[in-house]
Amino acid sequence: MVNGQTRRQIGLRPGGDRRYAHVIGWGIEIPERVLTNHDIEKLVETSDEWIRERTGIAERRIADDRDTTVTLGTRAARKALAHANVLPSSIDLIIVATSSPIHLFPATACLIQDRLGAENAGAFDVLAACSGFIFALGLAAAQIKAGMIDRALVIGTETLSRIVDWTDRSTCILFADGAGAFVLSASEVPGGIQHVVMHSDGSGAEMLWAPSGVRPTWNGSPSPQVLTQMNGREVFRFATRVMVTATEEVIRKAGLTVDSIDVVIPHQANLRIIQAAARGLNLPLERFFINIERYGNTSTASIPIAVAEAAAAGKIKPNDKVVLVGFGGGLTWGAILMEWDVQPTPVSYGREVLREGWYILARIRSLLRRLIRFLEAILRGSPTAAVVRDEERVQRSSRR
Numbered sequence: 589m590v591n592g593q594t595r596r597q598i599g600l601r602p603g604g605d606r607r608y609a610h611v612i613g614w615g616i617e618i619p620e621r622v623l624t625n626h627d628i629e630k631l632v633e634t635s636d637e638w639i640r641e642r643t644g645i646a647e648r649r650i651a652d653d654r655d656t657t658v659t660l661g662t663r664a665a666r667k668a669l670a671h672a673n674v675l676p677s678s679i680d681l682i683i684v685a686t687s688s689p690i691h692l693f694p695a696t697a698c699l700i701q702d703r704l705g706a707e708n709a710g711a712f713d714v715l716a717a718c719s720g721f722i723f724a725l726g727l728a729a730a731q732i733k734a735g736m737i738d739r740a741l742v743i744g745t746e747t748l749s750r751i752v753d754w755t756d757r758s759t760c761i762l763f764a765d766g767a768g769a770f771v772l773s774a775s776e777v778p779g780g781i782q783h784v785v786m787h788s789d790g791s792g793a794e795m796l797w798a799p800s801g802v803r804p805t806w807n808g809s810p811s812p813q814v815l816t817q818m819n820g821r822e823v824f825r826f827a828t829r830v831m832v833t834a835t836e837e838v839i840r841k842a843g844l845t846v847d848s849i850d851v852v853i854p855h856q857a858n859l860r861i862i863q864a865a866a867r868g869l870n871l872p873l874e875r876f877f878i879n880i881e882r883y884g885n886t887s888t889a890s891i892p893i894a895v896a897e898a899a900a901a902g903k904i905k906p907n908d909k910v911v912l913v914g915f916g917g918g919l920t921w922g923a924i925l926m927e928w929d930v931q932p933t934p935v936s937y938g939r940e941v942l943r944e945g946w947y948i949l950a951r952i953r954s955l956l957r958r959l960i961r962f963l964e965a966i967l968r969g970s971p972t973a974a975v976v977r978d979e980e981r982v983q984r985s986s987r988r
Contacts, residue, residue, distance in 0.1 A: 615667025644859020648884030661745030685720030705950025717916030768892025855914030
């Protein structure tokens with residue numbers, strides 16, 4: 589929990605009135621390299637026309653060799669903190685949703701927490717495939733509403749290009765890289781993240797999956813054995829159904845009707861899936877924000893990237909009722925209903941300089957902590973060696 593001063597700054601009274609979880613900042617990080625459909629024509633038997641017709645994708649972004657899931661997520665997080673005009677020290681919780689971590693553990697969230705210098709934040713990952721950002725956002729909002737924390741950073745970050753088989757036409761045309769982040773904050777003002785639904789069905793796990801056994805090096809080099817597998821036809825049938833049912837369910841929980849929703853921001857997996865969802869909900873396609881043509885399927889990053897672009901384009905306005913809805917491997921699916929009430933954050937150049945200095949100090953602090961642990965190991969001896977010596981002593985005693 590944050591101290592009383594911070595509590596007063598965000599408008600919470602000590603009496604513990606009802607709390608709401610508002611999005612107060614967002615940021616995205618898009619790799620520079622563009623991979624067009626014409627580029628993919630050189631890799632597999634396909635065509636620009638075929639890909640556009642079946643997916644709606646014209647191009648996607650691919651991370652270069654210097655970038656990882658961690659670096660993309662860190663830069664998106666820094667932009668979100670700048671947009672919210674808050675320091676990393678004010679963040680109580682960091683949740684990262686990703687399907688392409690560079691390590692099974694430590695968590696991607698922990699590595700980003702260290703780079704941000706968010707010294708007061710707990711950090712963990714959520715693995716729910718493309719539904720991950722919705723699940724993570726729901727968890728963070730629940731913590732805020734329950735009074736457990738006051739601020740959270742939720743990140744969706746992917747380097748899916750590292751686990752795609754570039755000889756498999758069914759998957760390599762779809763997946764791409766990118767990252768997006770939200771800053772959530774507690775408030776007494778009604779609105780923000782209001783209702784959440786999350787579902788799963790493990791009986792369909794074989795429809796969309798990637799094997800484990802990742803053996804990356806510490807710098808994030810990918811293992812060529814880890815490749816995404818998908819039954820495209822079955823995933824399409826599943827997705828077109830649950831995109832509709834999840835949206836209807838979260839609207840029903842809020843006591844609203846479909847017609848009262850101003851904007852639907854779906855997981856950007858396939859244009860035909862989004863079109864089918866619009867028909868199933870009896871909503872005009874114009875009510876959906878779509879950017880899949882330029883980015884492809886960025887999994888957990890697709891919804892925050894779309895929200896950021898929708899906000900920048902004025903497609904989301906104050907007091908709009910917005911549904912975020914997605915699906916993914918697992919199988920998983922879910923939706924969030926939120927009331928958009930983001931107020932413009934005043935520009936503070938002094939705070940920006942302070943944040944940049946904070947990030948420099950975070951790197952220094954991280955290096956110093958590693959150095960201290962190294963020196964302690966030398967001065968105190970290896971704990972592992974001490975355990976071995978104790979075990980040998982016990983064994984010698986037992987033989988006497």
